[in-house]
Amino acid sequence: MSEVETSVEQTVQQLYGCAMSQAFGQDVLFVPRDRYVEVIKSLFNDGFDVCIDLTGVDYLELPHRKVAEGVTAERFEVVVGLLSMTSHRRIRIRVQIPEADAVLPTLFYLHPGTEAHEREIFDMFGIVFEGHPDPTRILMPEDWDGHPLRKDYDRGEIPVQFKGAPS
Amino acid sequence: MSIVDKQKIVSANTDEGPQELRSRSDLTVSAVLRDVGAVLRMSESEVAAMAEVSGDVGEDQTMIINMGPQHPSTHGVLRLMLELQGETVLRCKPIIGYLHTGMEKTGESLTYMQGGSNVTRMDYLSCFNNELVFSMAVEKLLGIDGDIPERAVWMRMLLSELNRMSSHLMFLATNGMDLGAVSMMLYGWREREEVLRFFQKVTGLRMNHNFIRPGGVAADLPAGWRDDILEILESLPSRLEEYDILMTGQPIWRQRLQGVGVITAHEALALGLTGPILRSTGVAWDLRRDMPYLHYDQLEFDVIVGSYGDSYDRYSIRFNEIRESMRIVYQILEAMPQGDYRIQNKKVTPPPRARIDESMEALIHHFKIFTEGFKVPEGEVYTAIESPRGEIGCYIVSDGSAKPYRIHVRAPSFVNIQALPHMMRGGLIADAVAIISSVDPVLGEVDR
Amino acid sequence: MGLARDVLDDGLGGMHHNFMTGRIEDLVKWSRSRSSWGATFGLACCAIEMMGTGASHYDLSRFGMEVFRASPRQADIMIVAGRVSQKMAPVLRQVYDQMMEPKWVISMGVCASTGGMFNNYAIVQGVDQIVPVDVYAPGCPPTPETLIHAIETLHQLIEDGEIMRRRVVNNGGAKVELSLTNIAAPVTIAIGTK
Numbered sequence: 009m010s011e012v013e014t015s016v017e018q019t020v021q022q023l024y025g026c027a028m029s030q031a032f033g034q035d036v037l038f039v040p041r042d043r044y045v046e047v048i049k050s051l052f053n054d055g056f057d058v059c060i061d062l063t064g065v066d067y068l069e070l071p072h073r074k075v076a077e078g079v080t081a082e083r084f085e086v087v088v089g090l091l092s093m094t095s096h097r098r099i100r101i102r103v104q105i106p107e108a109d110a111v112l113p114t115l116f117y118l119h120p121g122t123e124a125h126e127r128e129i130f131d132m133f134g135i136v137f138e139g140h141p142d143p144t145r146i147l148m149p150e151d152w153d154g155h156p157l158r159k160d161y162d163r164g165e166i167p168v169q170f171k172g173a174p175s
Numbered sequence: 176m177s178i179v180d181k182q183k184i185v186s187a188n189t190d191e192g193p194q195e196l197r198s199r200s201d202l203t204v205s206a207v208l209r210d211v212g213a214v215l216r217m218s219e220s221e222v223a224a225m226a227e228v229s230g231d232v233g234e235d236q237t238m239i240i241n242m243g244p245q246h247p248s249t250h251g252v253l254r255l256m257l258e259l260q261g262e263t264v265l266r267c268k269p270i271i272g273y274l275h276t277g278m279e280k281t282g283e284s285l286t287y288m289q290g291g292s293n294v295t296r297m298d299y300l301s302c303f304n305n306e307l308v309f310s311m312a313v314e315k316l317l318g319i320d321g322d323i324p325e326r327a328v329w330m331r332m333l334l335s336e337l338n339r340m341s342s343h344l345m346f347l348a349t350n351g352m353d354l355g356a357v358s359m360m361l362y363g364w365r366e367r368e369e370v371l372r373f374f375q376k377v378t379g380l381r382m383n384h385n386f387i388r389p390g391g392v393a394a395d396l397p398a399g400w401r402d403d404i405l406e407i408l409e410s411l412p413s414r415l416e417e418y419d420i421l422m423t424g425q426p427i428w429r430q431r432l433q434g435v436g437v438i439t440a441h442e443a444l445a446l447g448l449t450g451p452i453l454r455s456t457g458v459a460w461d462l463r464r465d466m467p468y469l470h471y472d473q474l475e476f477d478v479i480v481g482s483y484g485d486s487y488d489r490y491s492i493r494f495n496e497i498r499e500s501m502r503i504v505y506q507i508l509e510a511m512p513q514g515d516y517r518i519q520n521k522k523v524t525p526p527p528r529a530r531i532d533e534s535m536e537a538l539i540h541h542f543k544i545f546t547e548g549f550k551v552p553e554g555e556v557y558t559a560i561e562s563p564r565g566e567i568g569c570y571i572v573s574d575g576s577a578k579p580y581r582i583h584v585r586a587p588s589f590v591n592i593q594a595l596p597h598m599m600r601g602g603l604i605a606d607a608v609a610i611i612s613s614v615d616p617v618l619g620e621v622d623r
Numbered sequence: 624m625g626l627a628r629d630v631l632d633d634g635l636g637g638m639h640h641n642f643m644t645g646r647i648e649d650l651v652k653w654s655r656s657r658s659s660w661g662a663t664f665g666l667a668c669c670a671i672e673m674m675g676t677g678a679s680h681y682d683l684s685r686f687g688m689e690v691f692r693a694s695p696r697q698a699d700i701m702i703v704a705g706r707v708s709q710k711m712a713p714v715l716r717q718v719y720d721q722m723m724e725p726k727w728v729i730s731m732g733v734c735a736s737t738g739g740m741f742n743n744y745a746i747v748q749g750v751d752q753i754v755p756v757d758v759y760a761p762g763c764p765p766t767p768e769t770l771i772h773a774i775e776t777l778h779q780l781i782e783d784g785e786i787m788r789r790r791v792v793n794n795g796g797a798k799v800e801l802s803l804t805n806i807a808a809p810v811t812i813a814i815g816t817k
Binding site: 244245246247251252272273274275276277278280281292293296299300345360361364365367368371381382383618619622 | 718
């Protein structure tokens, strides 16, 4: 049921009704949030049965980045990497997540290997995954305040002083 | 769990109701998936609350013990909460984060030339692989990934394979020590020292080299490198035979590893595992052969695959991967071409030091590259290579400036640790150490 | 130290009589420095170099550090090898508290000494904010030779009694109250004010 046109130019294609583009030889699919699990399930049935990576990006400082046509860029993005071992291909899915409503359904019941990745995204960005069996912090202490990988979270650098520096 | 009757049902009352462990062949796919979720469902505070229930272990009572984060198993700061009934592990929850360094956040404030020194400390046992995947991602963004000189490509492969050898020797050493063959620790380190000495000769450092940089490598191979490598390669096979007899030939070793920590191919794919763990289940997936990068498609090597998915298979796979890497290094020795060790693109690679005295332009380029850094066009890319632990990937988002906007490393050990609860369930606690050791996690890349 | 000095310097060749005398403090310090055992506190890359130092090429057992004891109750020197994260800091303090006096700390590597290249929210900028450190070994990671130099420096300080003297004067350093009498419960400290 997949109509993938493998054209060489960087034109916007369509896959399962979602905008697709190319990035350095890899397919990138922009999926709207409400069709997220459905599209990933269709890809699963089409052979992309290994979820190899799940990460988030905070585009607070890059609001005008290039996205496919018809896609509104939001503050957060969740990037899912899928791999098809039978056809040796990768595909990347980018989902836009608004800041005000940073929620996404979980992929745990389809790909159990995303359990740790989703906890990490919650810990680092504050995006809540609905239906996740254990939505707690994984890298920072449980009572930590704030989400470190957000762009408005300070790096926490302690200024280093050198004795010989003119102050 | 190999000889023990698999029909024995262990039931424990938890807050989720009675839990029964059936033998693996009876489980349907959806029940396995639910089981994996069930094991990981409790949060840390709930576990801490339950830990106070321990005391006298009665007939149907279970005990929750904490293993780590500081413990003699040399795999770093991994903490495990184990729920035991007697000696049997019912549930296991790995708790990580004790080595979280904020490397992805630090990477956003380092230039692309400095980024390698950040990334290389993630998987500190296979440093070149981290740098390689980072450099390959940056080169893709820059658009120079087809122009890397041949010598640089072959040098990268040479260092990568030698690193695979040293990482697997480290695995043999720590696996031996964890299972009680303490002398294996000394033997494994003896071989590793030879490889590290070669690395010191080439890069200047034994570990954390920051040698593979975007555009090529940082320096050329020193004179006499061929003899050094041949010395290593000639002394290894006989010693590997000795270790084979020492470990594989030992019935205690085999009994401690065979049938321990079994995982099936379906479970491994569902959890996203890669590397020796996936290959031990019978899935022959190796990125060097299936999605080749650098010039691995021009080399001849075998992909070692196991059949039972147990710890013994993982041990044998890594053991034989040392031999395969030696085979690859022999081929690289034959094929190493002459030429530049880095791309001659003035914007990316600094000029040779001698030229700085002669040319003002060279001085300015050197200054700009080392202080400001070179700018990388806007875009996002994901590159993946086969590290000794599995697929390591690097996802970089660039905003057109000299520092990455977002750098994320898909660490193989982060995903492989998710297999631990699955492998330990139903086993004995003494097998827990063997299982952690066979998964071979490196906590630096788990926590980043 | 009289005749004991001759033995120290020349080994068995320095023994001119079949008994020797010395002050008890000197003999105790001498034996402490030559038989200190390390507590395994390897965290990251420095732990690998520490293992390498203990391996056969850069042998640590020739300096008396034959084994690394996993239980802090049986260890003398805690070599903090690697970067200490916010989550690990209370664990570090707890392990340090469990060690019996006399105890010493070597901070191995730049991450343990000052936070190293990771000047951010996640890493404690120097393990001396948590435990008093006696010797700092710089390097990223320090080669085994550097670590051996650090250990030997510590052994020399122990043998000279320098450390016990300083400890009493500075009250332990690191703004930490060291009570040599009874450490009953782990010290609770607040890490990070976020």
